[in-house]
Amino acid sequence: MALDSKIPHGPIQNKWTDYKNHINLVNPANKRHIDVIVVGTGLAGGSAAATLAELGYNVKAFAYQDSPRRAHSIAAQGGINAAKNYMGDGDSTYRLFYDTVKGGDYRSREANVYRLAEVSGAIIDQCVAQGVPFARDYGGLLDNRSFGGVLVSRTFYAKGQTGQQLLLGAYSAMNRQIARGKIEMFNRHEMLDVVKIGGKARGIIARNLITGEIERHSAHAVVIATGGYGNVYFLSTNAMGSNATAAWKIHKKGAYFANPCFTQIHPTCIPRSGDYQSKLTLMSESLRNDGRIWVPARIEDAKAIQQRKLKPTEIPEENRDYFLERRYPAFGNLVPRDVASRAAKERCDAGFGVNATGEAVYLDFASAIERYGKIQAKIHNIENPSKEKIYELGQAIVEEKYGNLFQMYEKIVDENPYKTPMMIYPATHYTMGGIWVDYNLMTTVDGLYCIGEANFSDHGANRLGASALMQGLADGYFILPYTIGDYLANEIRTGKIPTNTPEFDEAEKEVTDRINHFLNNKGTKSVDHFHKRLGKVMWDKVGMARNEKGLKEAMAEIKQIREEFWRDVKVPGSAYEMNPELEKAGRVADFLELGELFAKDALMREESCGGHFREESVEMDGEQKGEAKRNDAEYAFVAAWEYKGEPADAVLHKEQLEFKDIELKQRSYK
Amino acid sequence: MDLTLKIWRQKSATDKGKMVDYKVTDISEHMSFLEMMDVLNEQLVNKGEEPIAFDHDCREGICGMCSMYINGEAHGPDRGVTTCQLHMRMFKDGDTITIEPFRAAAFPVIKDLVVDRMAFERIQQAGGYISVNTSGNTQDANATPISKHAADESMDAASCIGCGACVATCKNSSAMLFVSAKVSQYALLPQGQVEAADRVRNMVAQMDLEGFGNCTNTGACEIECPKGISLDNIARMNRELMKAAVLK
Ligand SMILES: Cc1cc2nc3c(=O)[nH]c(=O)nc-3n(C[C@H](O)[C@H](O)[C@H](O)COP(=O)(O)OP(=O)(O)OC[C@H]3O[C@@H](n4cnc5c(N)ncnc54)[C@H](O)[C@@H]3O)c2cc1C
Numbered sequence: 001m002a003l004d005s006k007i008p009h010g011p012i013q014n015k016w017t018d019y020k021n022h023i024n025l026v027n028p029a030n031k032r033h034i035d036v037i038v039v040g041t042g043l044a045g046g047s048a049a050a051t052l053a054e055l056g057y058n059v060k061a062f063a064y065q066d067s068p069r070r071a072h073s074i075a076a077q078g079g080i081n082a083a084k085n086y087m088g089d090g091d092s093t094y095r096l097f098y099d100t101v102k103g104g105d106y107r108s109r110e111a112n113v114y115r116l117a118e119v120s121g122a123i124i125d126q127c128v129a130q131g132v133p134f135a136r137d138y139g140g141l142l143d144n145r146s147f148g149g150v151l152v153s154r155t156f157y158a159k160g161q162t163g164q165q166l167l168l169g170a171y172s173a174m175n176r177q178i179a180r181g182k183i184e185m186f187n188r189h190e191m192l193d194v195v196k197i198g199g200k201a202r203g204i205i206a207r208n209l210i211t212g213e214i215e216r217h218s219a220h221a222v223v224i225a226t227g228g229y230g231n232v233y234f235l236s237t238n239a240m241g242s243n244a245t246a247a248w249k250i251h252k253k254g255a256y257f258a259n260p261c262f263t264q265i266h267p268t269c270i271p272r273s274g275d276y277q278s279k280l281t282l283m284s285e286s287l288r289n290d291g292r293i294w295v296p297a298r299i300e301d302a303k304a305i306q307q308r309k310l311k312p313t314e315i316p317e318e319n320r321d322y323f324l325e326r327r328y329p330a331f332g333n334l335v336p337r338d339v340a341s342r343a344a345k346e347r348c349d350a351g352f353g354v355n356a357t358g359e360a361v362y363l364d365f366a367s368a369i370e371r372y373g374k375i376q377a378k379i380h381n382i383e384n385p386s387k388e389k390i391y392e393l394g395q396a397i398v399e400e401k402y403g404n405l406f407q408m409y410e411k412i413v414d415e416n417p418y419k420t421p422m423m424i425y426p427a428t429h430y431t432m433g434g435i436w437v438d439y440n441l442m443t444t445v446d447g448l449y450c451i452g453e454a455n456f457s458d459h460g461a462n463r464l465g466a467s468a469l470m471q472g473l474a475d476g477y478f479i480l481p482y483t484i485g486d487y488l489a490n491e492i493r494t495g496k497i498p499t500n501t502p503e504f505d506e507a508e509k510e511v512t513d514r515i516n517h518f519l520n521n522k523g524t525k526s527v528d529h530f531h532k533r534l535g536k537v538m539w540d541k542v543g544m545a546r547n548e549k550g551l552k553e554a555m556a557e558i559k560q561i562r563e564e565f566w567r568d569v570k571v572p573g574s575a576y577e578m579n580p581e582l583e584k585a586g587r588v589a590d591f592l593e594l595g596e597l598f599a600k601d602a603l604m605r606e607e608s609c610g611g612h613f614r615e616e617s618v619e620m621d622g623e624q625k626g627e628a629k630r631n632d633a634e635y636a637f638v639a640a641w642e643y644k645g646e647p648a649d650a651v652l653h654k655e656q657l658e659f660k661d662i663e664l665k666q667r668s669y670k
Numbered sequence: 671m672d673l674t675l676k677i678w679r680q681k682s683a684t685d686k687g688k689m690v691d692y693k694v695t696d697i698s699e700h701m702s703f704l705e706m707m708d709v710l711n712e713q714l715v716n717k718g719e720e721p722i723a724f725d726h727d728c729r730e731g732i733c734g735m736c737s738m739y740i741n742g743e744a745h746g747p748d749r750g751v752t753t754c755q756l757h758m759r760m761f762k763d764g765d766t767i768t769i770e771p772f773r774a775a776a777f778p779v780i781k782d783l784v785v786d787r788m789a790f791e792r793i794q795q796a797g798g799y800i801s802v803n804t805s806g807n808t809q810d811a812n813a814t815p816i817s818k819h820a821a822d823e824s825m826d827a828a829s830c831i832g833c834g835a836c837v838a839t840c841k842n843s844s845a846m847l848f849v850s851a852k853v854s855q856y857a858l859l860p861q862g863q864v865e866a867a868d869r870v871r872n873m874v875a876q877m878d879l880e881g882f883g884n885c886t887n888t889g890a891c892e893i894e895c896p897k898g899i900s901l902d903n904i905a906r907m908n909r910e911l912m913k914a915a916v917l918k
């Protein structure tokens with residue numbers, strides 16, 4: 001099947017408006033007879049469910065947690081972008097569009113990104129109207145901060161809990177519709193397959209996680225909003241339950257999977273401390289507004305630090321290497337995430353890491369505390385303030401800005417980051433890749449949509465900070481409700497979709513067979529055992545730096561782990577009860593397939609771009625020496641994979657990317 | 671360190687349930703409490719026994735899933751943290767730790783340490799929202815300035831994670847802290863004014879229907895709340911209720 005991205009014609013500024021003016025609409029009386037399933041109630045699914053219900057459709061929403069409010073979006077810390085230009089620092093729709101395409105290393109679709117930038121402002125209006133308590137300045141207006149990869153301040157925030165507040169906003173909009181009976185909410189339910197009838201998505205098979213019952217649900221369209229697949233690495237900043245199952249199941253039923261190898265390794269996470277580690281904790285990018293990243297400049301100091309013979313505060317200024325400021329003077333500590341992560345890895349690989357394992361760099365707030373302290377002393381007319389006074393005043397400001405993050409750090413690491421620099425290291429955080437969708441956010445299966453982190457659409461090969469929340473809400477509140485209407489306009493005569501059809505029978509049988517296999521397998525090893533092994537291969541060979549040899553090995557090793565998993569996994573308990581091990585088994589089975597496709601995609605893409613760094617493709621000389629080298633002539637395309645049985649046999653379809661409004665050029669943050 | 675764990679096991683909602691003893695060894699002080707539980711569960715799975723079911727997801731203190739009652743305290747002995755943020759350095763070698771689910775009539779046990787908190791959902795559905803359409807035709811976000819003080823206070827109330835520790839801690843199983851946090855978030859913002867009276871009336875009525883107990887101002891909830899939700903919110907909610915009564 002040829003890929004058609006369905007991008008509307010016309011100048012980029014007019015595409016979305018023209019599109020909306022010409023789509024088919026469903027009249028309110030007919031909407032009452034149309035059912036839509038939304039799987040996932042994070043920012044993307046939650047906002048979509050609420051809006052679709054408000055428009056009049058009957059929505060059935062699903063989440064594996066016990067409440068929509070607990071979706072992983074709740075954990076987003078730093079903020080959400082919008083081109084409001086409230087700061088008057090030159091921001092505009094075009095600039096947000098440009099920054100996002102450039103930040104994504106020119107691997108995203110211009111028309112989608114422009115639309116995202118265009119609706120970004122309305123998101124903030126909407127959220128404020130819903131009672132989201134964004135941070136404000138003393139004049140009562142909204143405050144902004146800066147994130148990496150941009151030169152303006154366009155990030156709106158609610159302390160260090162922006163995702164929480166936005167999700168609670170979407171959740172409240174859902175609650176209003178649940179109360180009216182327009183949304184039927186299925187908490188503690190996991191989608192285990194999609195059902196296609198006559199080529200169209202017509203329903204899902206879900207497991208009730210309390211009783212274990214397998215349920216059939218039908219609808220005129222199905223929306224997947226199940227988040228990213230970062231947990232393929234076992235350790236990531238994602239929630240423990242974040243998974244790829246829904247996305248992988250629809251892939252197996254015909255939805256192409258795009259750019260699986262585009263994964264974001266976030267530079268500022270708390271380093272791992274031992275083998276028992278179950279997840280990694282992010283320290284928000286917003287900290288790079290005020291924190292400076294460094295390692296010792298002298299190898300002997302680094303060694304002494306690693307052996308705990310020296311303290312960071314004892315290293316004088318001249319013996320510190322602020323490597324981001326050194327390498328990227330224009331953007332300094334605020335370079336994009338992929339660039340910052342690689343630079344940290346480069347220093348640690350060279351032996352300059354600052355913890356026992358050598359895998360950590362410092363994020364230091366001492367200069368910021370001093371700077372703020374001096375300003376405060378001036379404001380409060382304190383003459384000749386003592387060093388201690390300045391520190392005290394400065395600390396109060398830093399605490400107001402990042403207090404909860406500092407507390408979180410201290411609880412985990414047991415060190416006071418106001419007194420000694422934080423230690424950080426990159427960790428898997430976000431997946432830019434995902435289900436391929438066209439301009440309508442429809443997958444390659446009719447009537448099957450994919451939104452939020454689960455799709456591939458807007459972030460190319462690297463996502464800028466504070467843009468995922470923006471995309472999730474843009475998709476759910478403002479884009480999908482239009483595009484899905486265009487499709488559903490043809491469904492007004494369809495009538496209720498029955499679930500007693502052979503297609504439902506077959507899908508349900510596949511699901512129960514798999515569950516029975518796990519429970520009857522009588523293997524010897526736990527699900528986590530396999531998940532950890534997969535994670536190690538992914539991190540070592542498909543992580544921050546990749547090469548041909550490693551990727552080929554990874555594909556073979558993952559396949560082998562997968563075969564062993566099916567033979568030897570042990571899942572206790574039974575099918576008709578709450579059984580967390582059974583849930584994990586299903587998710588890990590899917591990760592074990594996705595991981596191999598991921599490596600295959602990385603192997604195919606013989607260029608470095610964004611988060612995908614091929615050691616074979618670096619700049620050899622000039623100002624950019626050592627930086628990642630993109631290959632636009634051969635790889636300016638979206639890789640969309642079609643399922644053919646074994647992941648290794650997946651077939652590649654290319655969506656050529658055209659850059660008409662932004663000139664393709666080397667990304668420079670120097 | 672080596673520990674003895676006394677854990678509530680209950681097969682299903684209808685099962686009676688009992689405390690069962692387990693031993694874990696070589697626990698590092700740097701582990702989180704839930705990582706210690708992972709170690710135990712891995713042991714159980716390897717022995718072919720059913721692991722202990724417990725709720726958790728984000729493991730960073732924000733989703734509100736985790737909900738253990740540890741040594742007689744909701745979320746355990748540390749302050750200002752959820753169960754998932756509790757670290758083993760709070761315990762010492764040889765300790766015996768008692769682990770139970772959050773208990774309240776309105777939170778029936780589903781299995782082992784997992785409880786049903788749907789009562790909280792229904793309270794929110796009764797009025798925990800502002801009736802504004804998500805169409806995008808709202809006024810500009812900066813059209814109505816809101817004092818920094820009000821915005822900050824509203825944010826503090828809004829940081830409740832809906833975990834239910836306040837209910838589990840309260841001798842009356844009252845949900846006042848939770849409900850008042852939501853009511854306060856909106857009461858402090860101009861956007862929340864239009865529906866203020868109905869909101870507080872409906873949410874409180876639903877709370878009573880769910881079988882949560884009365885508030886007798888003991889203040890235990892505030893101490894155990896992982897997010898520092900303050901009793902001031904309860905006072906504010908009571909004022910809102912009185913206002914609503916006058917309007918009626
Ligand atoms: C620690 C952290 C901090 C972040 N900070 C920021 C930030 O500051 N700014 C920013 O822009 N982005 C940030 N991000 C990224 C951003 O939070 C996510 O990309 C975004 O929230 C994803 O939203 P979503 O709606 O697509 O998916 P999610 O919020 O992950 O929701 C997934 C939903 O799908 C459901 N689900 C999953 N699988 C199934 C299944 N099989 N059956 C049924 N339901 C299922 C879940 O229950 C859940 O409701 C952060 C991410 C992390 C990990």
Ligand code: SF4
Pocket residue numbers: 829830831832833834835836837847848851894895896897898899
């Ligand atoms: S008020 Fe505190 S203890 Fe109660 S649900 Fe909210 S966060 Fe949990």
Ligand code: FES
Pocket residue numbers: 725726727728729730731732733734735736752753754755
């Ligand atoms: S697991 Fe999310 S708050 Fe504890």
